[in-house]
Amino acid sequence: MQESTEGGSLNYLSRPSNGKQRVVVLGSGWAAMSFIKSWSESLSDKYELVLVSPRNYFVYTPLLPAMCAGTVEERSIVEPVRSVLKNKGRFFEAKCNEILPEEKAIVACFPEDAGFPEACFKLPYDILILSVGCVNNTFGIKGVEEHTTFFKTVEDASRLRLRVSECFERAALPATSSEEIEKLLSFVIVGGGPTGVEVAAELYDLIESDLSKLYPDIVKHVKIRVVELMDHVLSTYDRAISNYTAEIFKRNGIDLVLNSRVQSVSYDRVTTVDKDGSETEIPFGACVWATGIAMNPLVKDLQAALPEGAQTHFRSIVTDEYLRVHGAPDGTMFALGDAATIEQQKALDKADELFEKADIDNNGRLSRRELATILREASKDFPHLAEHARFLESKTGALRFGGIVAKAFANANKSTSQTIDEELYSKYVNDDASLDREEFQELLQTIDSGLRALPATAQVAKQEGEYLAKLFASQDISSSKPLDLKSTAPFEYVHKGSLAYVGSDRAVMDVPVIGPIMGYFAGLAWRGFETFSQISFRNQVLVATDWARSKIFGRDTSRV
């Protein structure tokens, strides 16, 4: 460790003197840890790897809902960053407060605590990996910040666990009126995505399996509600899955408050407005905010620090398809995970060339099949077109040489439909539809315009981390040498499917090629997958034994 005061009053860790490039990674979530895990130890001969994060552990976020119910324990789904890093590099527990792209340095601080002062230091980098994630989005709604429980961190899930227990204890007191009991045992979850659905499901399990025995007199007053803006939950999943979930929820007495947005939240009630504009007040004991993410303030500051015009996106830092941050000198800054969005290469610039190649019969129009074929071919250069090609192929039956394959493709399409706007193709899916040169250009413009908004999921972040580690392994990354694009494949996301637990040992899975799977066996598969996918063997064993423990002995309801 070289320490000096060259940075003025800030303690300063100067650049390695052994000729290594210093790679500073910010964050310890999915993207950062996937990058670290995929980082081969031999790379550390060439680079000095330094991880900086305010959190010294990784959280397996898909099991946070299970944790808030006590089905698994918090210690089982976290893993110390240092255990993952091992000999690959160093870790500093500190929050990055400032990125100085011109100076190629960051400023990070350990906060004031227990009488010990804030400890800040400046850390120069050669290459910066930005994987700091997003923050919660309250959409400016009054009372959300103060009165709801967010659901992004272990602390959030712990807080909810304690809160639910507190609500039951308060409700069981002799001083509690029946009106108050109803309020205390009303649990409102805002957001019908996978997180909201799983929190509702796990809460239901906790109450049904355990709390009903411990609080037999009051358990009948429990009400769980999920508030969702759209007309169905799990809207990024196959519709069959949404319907199945709604059915299970109905059977379990979980109310879906659909087509409704939250107007305001007070300490004990949430006001919703439905699509007709009529207001409803729902009293609650606990309200979970499981919807919406917003830009990390650090990312906002970085946008301003980069050359004007390079970064304009409202929520993320924009990268090219090699995850390089726009506006930063080549080879000095990468971004991935929820903090980043990939800007696609423009296919539009090659519209004419593509059209001519596609129009095999030279009639000046592209048939649906021709369109599908050219999109498939063009996807070699413009990977974002691949999913569009797949979508059209499934509709045209171009590859329908057998029922199974057809179904597979149809399903593959469904499972990525979250990023495809079906409307866009409504006029091309008829057998006799075709489009002329101008229409083709329009279509490309639509596909190209805007950014390729990959979903803000663990899966995307994980693949990006793996991709970036491979990039480091495949060539020298350095500001003195531009990236060798010829030999480098751009990042392409492969959707492996979506999973959600819906309660009563049942889960839903939306798997490409196979399609939607729902029910008890999906529940087993979900459990197996979530156990197997833990970041370490230790976590796998802990989660597996936790599941066994809570099945056998029930969940712990102590308000620790």
Add this chain to the structure above:
Amino acid sequence: MQESTEGGSLNYLSRPSNGKQRVVVLGSGWAAMSFIKSWSESLSDKYELVLVSPRNYFVYTPLLPAMCAGTVEERSIVEPVRSVLKNKGRFFEAKCNEILPEEKAIVACFPEDAGFPEACFKLPYDILILSVGCVNNTFGIKGVEEHTTFFKTVEDASRLRLRVSECFERAALPATSSEEIEKLLSFVIVGGGPTGVEVAAELYDLIESDLSKLYPDIVKHVKIRVVELMDHVLSTYDRAISNYTAEIFKRNGIDLVLNSRVQSVSYDRVTTVDKDGSETEIPFGACVWATGIAMNPLVKDLQAALPEGAQTHFRSIVTDEYLRVHGAPDGTMFALGDAATIEQQKALDKADELFEKADIDNNGRLSRRELATILREASKDFPHLAEHARFLESKTGALRFGGIVAKAFANANKSTSQTIDEELYSKYVNDDASLDREEFQELLQTIDSGLRALPATAQVAKQEGEYLAKLFASQDISSSKPLDLKSTAPFEYVHKGSLAYVGSDRAVMDVPVIGPIMGYFAGLAWRGFETFSQISFRNQVLVATDWARSKIFGRDTSRV
């Protein structure tokens, strides 16, 4: 549940209308839970059992030191009160703020939280069981409250766990000077009793087994110190055990700061004074206050509310040998655990009668053997004399009919020596010693004077709880009928031995009859005992698997 407002503005749970006596138990520690566990379900036909405690779970306190190091997890050593209660009675999570002995009622409150107001209620009782424990004693020393970590609760142990992790993370930052590193990695434990020794031992294990791998650069700066007023640690144990512990600690680099008291504590240093009056400043990253307990404020208020002169003890509520609270009408109030002290029956009143019976040879003097014999006989009426009889027997060799038995008694004596003042007998242990009538009276007065201060341990509280539950099972407890003392044996404490973990898989045990056992096998026995002694089968399994988990995978060092 009958609810009414007869108590004025306070919500009021009126007395049972079915003729049952209401037994209100305050607390959820060892005494209360042992009482509840031993309470036979059939008793609930006669009594309405109501438990009130601000904590809705029981903590297996002997494993708190293991928990602070992550060797076992907090959820594994807690058990919800409601799971223990089952069908025996009801539980209200609330803090008893006031006992009204004249009205035979308590007032308890659930504190204000998350916008929900404080919820108070009045609960009339027929019989009150006071088992609220003690609070921490700072002895009025400046800074203890603000800057040290107490070690009584799960929260305390959690706080210490996080604090240690924080100290390591701060020390590992590039901004940290070597002087600061030394300070941050200095851990001071005040109090060389079993708790202090075990905290030091577990911290040592955590650092040695796990943190040394994760923080290899800084671990050499770690220093653990135990500050103790006396000239040896574990002063209530056999001296051989103290010596062994000191030896193990020395080998492991744990410093014993003996003959020293704490003068003051600031946010980063503790000032000690040794017996010569010289001051030492010890900088620290964390300071644990594992010494001293003080009267619970609720007990103080109760003392004042009982008839004048009935309660004058400085630390506890005083009971008779049937655990009945002095000054409260017979059959209405019992106290047990750390909150209570048993006042012994006076043997002095029968001094003459006893002397004549004892003086077999009628020479007006009692030989050592005669003294031992009469104390043994008198112990039928005055149980507190039994340990004195045992002590003398071991010295006189009255029962030395074989080497083994003699050793057994000698050891039995040692293990209870914490309550016997050997000085007292120094003049009677010579073979030719004897005492006259006046000296005998003096001796009895000394033995009788003061209170029988049983140690404030889980073991005592547990036995008292079991005793009291048996008392309820054996006869009707009610204010309308005095206790049938003829058929009722007074409470007698049976010391089963003491245990402490000293680090590196080694433990010390001070077992009656067998004597002191130290070392690796004691470590195995300790682990087995602490697993087996859990309050539920669930906890037994959790603790056992925790031990296996942390042995195999190491302790989790995430700062969750």
